[in-house]
Amino acid sequence: MAGTSGGTPLREDVLVVEGLHCGSCAAAVEAMLKRQPGVAEAAVNFAADSATVRFDTAQTDLARLQKAVARLGYRLLAPGEEGRDAGGGKRLHRRLLIRLAVALVFGMWCMMPAYLVYLAPLGIVEPSITWPLALASGLFALPVLVYSGAHFYRVGFNTLRVGAPGLDALITLAVLAATAVSVWQLARGSAHVYFDAAVMLITFQLIARFIDGRVRRRAADVVRSYLSQAPETATRLDPAGRRETLPAAEIAPGERIVLTAGEPLALDAAVLEGHGEVDQALLTGEYEPSTAGPGDTLRAGCTLVTGELELSVIAAVGERRIDALARSVRGLLSRKTALQRLTDAAARVLLPIIVTAAVLATGLGAALGLAADEALTRGLAVLIIACPCALSLAIPLVVVTGHARMVAKGVIFRDPAALETAADAHVVVFDKTGTLTTATPAIAEVLPAGDDTPETLLALAADTLHGTDHPVAHSLAAHAPPSARAGGGVRQVQAGLGTRWERDGHTRLAGRAAWLGEQGVSVPPADDARMALHLAENGRYRGVIHFDEALHPDAAETVAALKRAGHEVYLLSGDHRASCLRQAERLGIAPERVVAGVTPEAKQRFIEGLEQRRAVAFVGDGLNDGLALAGARLGMAVGDATPTAQAAAAVYLPDGVGRVPATLALARRARRLMRQNLGWALGYNALALVLAVAGLVAPVIAAAAMTLSTLCVLLNSLRMKAAR
Missing domain, CATH: 3.40.1110.10 (Calcium-transporting ATPase, cytoplasmic domain N)
Known part of the structure; x- marks a missing residue:
């Protein structure tokens, strides 16, 4: 329960949204959810493919919300369904790649005749063949306009329909306007067409979506990693005592299962008979196996080291503690950071401004006595030059261009959104088992x-x-x-x-x-x-x-280097306090900064408490660190971290904790470049609008200026390669 509304309980769920391609898709789903009766709050995040919804259970239910989202062409998955379709994201990525390939190939052929038309006034091309060249440009643009851009039109329409227009609506408007004016010009025998500008808009946005999808969408991997820690099958005992192997999803609470040595547990269960030693390091951080006997409760994901146990299932698939952890991590990854909010807000605000400016430019041209086609051309120039391609590329390009440099230094950035706060990370919190120790x-x-x-x-x-x-x-x-x-x-x-x-x-x-x-x-x-x-x-x-x-060989020097740089260093572990204090003494961490015996949820709450006063970087390696890695401003998975920890963290350091100080330095540089890119993109759009409204920019120059803006963002991002 998340609260009440007039005495009726409010239910809060973190749900998976399947089929999101971009931030505009997320905005459309969010707006649709907010319009449903009984929904008190809804927040949809593209980076995590998730929706956090609080709704009145007396007025609506999950099935109604799923039907509403389905009308937009997306799927809202119920709790327990997340993580099962590992191929969904790959299919979306593959379709995007095909659309981009079509746009690049046919876009090049579209621009070749278009450029020849632009060069006609210089005498390079005979005037008599400019119209056939313009027609050829339109024909080559057709696959891009019809196939590659189809997603933008669908999403743009959906966002307009639910009252949440964004970047896709602006792209749709600009592409349709450029195409309509071009077709009209061809029909009247003129060669002044702008198919190439429409193709460039689509291509640049597909590139932005491709980059963005590669570096930012990881929450689905987190959920699958969590669920993979528990096997998909379990050995059930039937009433006659016979053993049979069944899918874990088919075993209900109250049924008996058997766990043998070396086998991981598939379901939360209570021990009925037998004794054994259980490795719970993934879930609790305890490096020493613990004993288990009748009356003890074991959680899915732990492994029986020795012995054999007969257990009674207490939680089915979807209700296990590991399922709750996976949903909690998805919820944490769904939070939007300051730069994400700034980019989203800028895209929403720009749409009405640009449309108003285009109408103003057209009206101004007509008032000055210009012909109808010339007045419309002014409005088209506004739509093209002000389309925020550079804005959508500002953050992803920093990560992509600097990726090789980062990998060479043993640093793999998985989520650029977290890097904007890394420069302020004055507190570094380490997990113990597996992170600082072997x-x-x-x-x-x-x-x-x-x-x-x-x-x-x-x-x-x-x-x-x-x-x-x-x-x-x-x-x-x-x-x-x-x-x-x-x-x-x-x-x-x-x-x-x-x-x-x-x-x-x-x-x-x-x-x-x-x-x-x-x-x-x-x-x-x-x-x-x-x-x-x-x-x-x-x-x-x-x-x-x-x-x-x-201790890892470089653990002590890493802690010393961070302390010399002025960072506060904490040790946070699920192991018992005596063990933690011994290691803290060897590492030079003050006893008052040692927190021991904590659960994964308590780790995350401790991180949140610290972040109320200072930004925190958390360093961990296990499944039990997933919540803290996802919830910290900067989560860093190190060494032989579990797939779950790697997916939940914003940064992965395969060489171990020794790379933590260098990572913080690289993150500070990345944030600085991201801010510069956003500043340039927003400043460019503001200046371009004024020039286009004044009629000082033709559509062809507008398309070139749009390319120049994106090139400037790219060149600034290349400075990430020089990071030391």
Whole structure:
């Protein structure tokens, strides 16, 4: 529930909108939703393909909203349906690419005869063939006008229909005006046609949409990444106790499922029988596997490391915690930033201004005694020169032109919209597990008992755990490879407790202190705050090995560099506080800036709290970091980050946390260039309107000036390549 209206509950949903091509599409859907009875608030974002809707459940329902959106030619997906159609975005991208290819090929052929007509006054072309050349220009323009520009006409009409006209309506008006005047000129035997100007408008806008789609639309990938963490199938137990593998979507709450070692969990469920160790690092950030037994609740996406569990499903597909996280991330990515709002607002305001200016220019020409065709030509020049192509390219070009430079420096910008606030990111918050530390625990200290040496204790531990899949076994194998005799004997692994190895009449134990005590071993008092492996042989206690997380090699220097630059550095983790404080001390992070034991939702709330006073950059790598990465002003996924984290973040740093300081510097430069591009585009449109209304610019010069404006934005964007 999101509130009430006259005692009736208001429902709030973050829904997927399928079929959006551009910001104007989003504006049309948003306006349509706002017009529906019972809708209190609606916000649609093209960058995230999403709609956030608050509506009165007594007056309307989701089915009615879906029908309303369908009338515009789009699909509004219900909760639980998001992320299932991975090919939808690819199909839209492919259609856009085909439209652009048609526009480029036929556009070039259209412009060749048009340019010859323009050169006729210089004596290069015989006047007698200018009309056939003008006709040829129109024929070559036909595929572009009919096919490549069809989307702009449809969206432009839809936005006008719902009272939210934007850039597409302006493009439609300019293209139709240029085409109509050109056809009229041909009909009266004149060669003064402007098919090339209409083609250029369509082509430049398709290029802008192509670039924009490649660098900004990622929320659908986030949702699919979240849902891919849970398998699509599960093993169900029928009433007779038989096991059958079924799609997870067909299993209802209350039914029983079985989870075996090494298998990820598909559904939220409560443990009924069995014991095991569960890796929940993706969901909670805890680097040490936790024990699970009857009464414990497990969430979809966790993995059973050892043991076997029988569980009762408590949440079906669409209602799992992982589904809620995916929807929350989509909602966060749907927020519009300042530059996005400025661009959208400018496009909406420009339409009535440009149309008014075109009518004024036509009327002024008629008042001055100009012929009808000359007066109309003045109005057409206004529509062409003032069409904000440069405005729509201002932000995407900065990212595209600087992409090679960024990749060379180990920085992959995924969302330019987040970069505008990166220059103000004075606070840097790090996740711990996997971000500042490695996944494999490191041996902190070896404490033998009696006459044993550290080397013999390590060898005993490596031999006892040989062949098991526990993270501790991998760490031991790296420091003390198992001996030849480790392959023999019989091993019994008791999930979450320890391992018994019997060979040649000897019994070796490795595990928790309490478990060794249950086996009759006298274990001295021990500090088990850290991950500890206690060892015994034939009933005699042999010692303990303590493990700790290993820091990434460049973690300490990264934190030091950020502190030297004046940044506040925080550690934010789902792991327990003792572990977090140990790593913070090694990194030089103050204890009061360590926040431990937090859920993914709490991480995001903490980030929001910090951002009330200063802009925040959050650095993480796991599924449990997705909300914080999406909600921070600048989310950075690092190293071997999960696909979910990479998709949710605005920046991906494959080389690890060492690139964080350089990333902030690159982001500051990118924002500066974006602002310069927007300033140039808006200033150009203002000046161009005055000149065109005054009749100082012909349509052909207007088309050239429009190209020049876009070229200036491109040249300024190329400066991103020089970023150091």
